[in-house]
Amino acid sequence: MTKASAPGKIILFGEHAVVYGRPAIAVPVSQVYAEATINPHTDARVIIDAVDVARRYDLGSAPSDDPLATMIRLTCARFDATPSHFSVRIHSTIPIASGLGSGAAVSVSIARALSRYLGAELPPDEISALAYQVEKLHHGTPSGVDNSVIAFERPVYFVRDRKIESFRIAQPFLLAIADTGIAAPTRIAVGDVRRGWEKDRARFESLFDKMGVIADKARKAIETGQVERLRHLMNANHILLREIGVSSPDIERLILAATTAGAHGAKLSGAGRGGNIIALVNEVTQDKVERALLKAGAKRVIISRVETKF
Numbered sequence: 257m258t259k260a261s262a263p264g265k266i267i268l269f270g271e272h273a274v275v276y277g278r279p280a281i282a283v284p285v286s287q288v289y290a291e292a293t294i295n296p297h298t299d300a301r302v303i304i305d306a307v308d309v310a311r312r313y314d315l316g317s318a319p320s321d322d323p324l325a326t327m328i329r330l331t332c333a334r335f336d337a338t339p340s341h342f343s344v345r346i347h348s349t350i351p352i353a354s355g356l357g358s359g360a361a362v363s364v365s366i367a368r369a370l371s372r373y374l375g376a377e378l379p380p381d382e383i384s385a386l387a388y389q390v391e392k393l394h395h396g397t398p399s400g401v402d403n404s405v406i407a408f409e410r411p412v413y414f415v416r417d418r419k420i421e422s423f424r425i426a427q428p429f430l431l432a433i434a435d436t437g438i439a440a441p442t443r444i445a446v447g448d449v450r451r452g453w454e455k456d457r458a459r460f461e462s463l464f465d466k467m468g469v470i471a472d473k474a475r476k477a478i479e480t481g482q483v484e485r486l487r488h489l490m491n492a493n494h495i496l497l498r499e500i501g502v503s504s505p506d507i508e509r510l511i512l513a514a515t516t517a518g519a520h521g522a523k524l525s526g527a528g529r530g531g532n533i534i535a536l537v538n539e540v541t542q543d544k545v546e547r548a549l550l551k552a553g554a555k556r557v558i559i560s561r562v563e564t565k566f
């Protein structure tokens with residue numbers, strides 16, 4: 257039996273704009289994870305067992321755009337191996353379509369476990385590249401930020417088609433990550449933004465530019481320990497995300513609840529339209545903000561400490 261896991265992620269700044277070449281900052285979230293287990297068996301078939309969605313099926317009959325099957329095929333191809341005589345069990349605690357990178361984490365956990373099973377665990381850049389192929393099935397124009405932050409398991413400063421950079425978190429800080437409970441596939445929000453951009457490129461490009469400037473300022477603030485600067489940057493980034501049309505009444509309700517209860521800045525995180533919001537808290541405000549978020553309808557609140565672990 258060979259097992260491997262991969263964490264969730266949150267985007268701190270720059271979602272959507274990152275698809276259009278601007279920088280984004282993302283960090284892993286270890287409180288949630290996906291886990292893949294490879295079990296050899298005597299049957300020649302490869303069985304995929306997605307336990308959380310109660311789906312058990314044969315790799316041979318999986319359609320060509322099935323994300324789990326694709327990840328298995330790609331990893332085996334990397335080792336020139338014909339997939340046979342094993343099962344892949346996938347379990348994830350990351351809510352689907354919530355902005356926490358569930359799809360990328362499942363892909364990364366499969367690539368890690370299967371490459372280990374086939375001989376040698378691949379390095380993060382190769383795992384990330386394989387997972388990126390699957391991200392393309394989830395939505396046509398992924399930036400690659402999700403698979404990168406999850407495969408490297410480090411805070412990343414990410415610009416599309418550039419070598420990924422990690423950065424130092426000078427002063428750890430706390431985030432409340434609150435789930436609206438609305439599953440919102442990335443593909444839909446990214447597609448709508450694309451249509452908006454096609455209709456009015458000048459306006460969208462200027463909004464993306466502003467998001468890029470915010471991501472750069474945020475990186476500097478985080479690297480120099482000026483966490484108090486994130487308040488304004490988070491709020492400003494959220495207003496821009498609202499302007500490109502990816503907020504929703506549920507998101508706005510949670511953001512208002514968090515800021516009213518004393519959060520020092522809040523924004524949606526990920527593709528939007530549902531999924532999670534993030535709010536900056538500290539040891540004094542975290543309980544009050546968490547209670548307010550739950551009262552306002554959050555399905556779950558995770559308090560995550562953002563820090564450099566290497």
Ligand code: MEV
Binds near residue numbers: 398
């Ligand atoms: C999704 O987690 C982040 C988006 O920016 C899409 C992407 O980067 O591919 C919305």
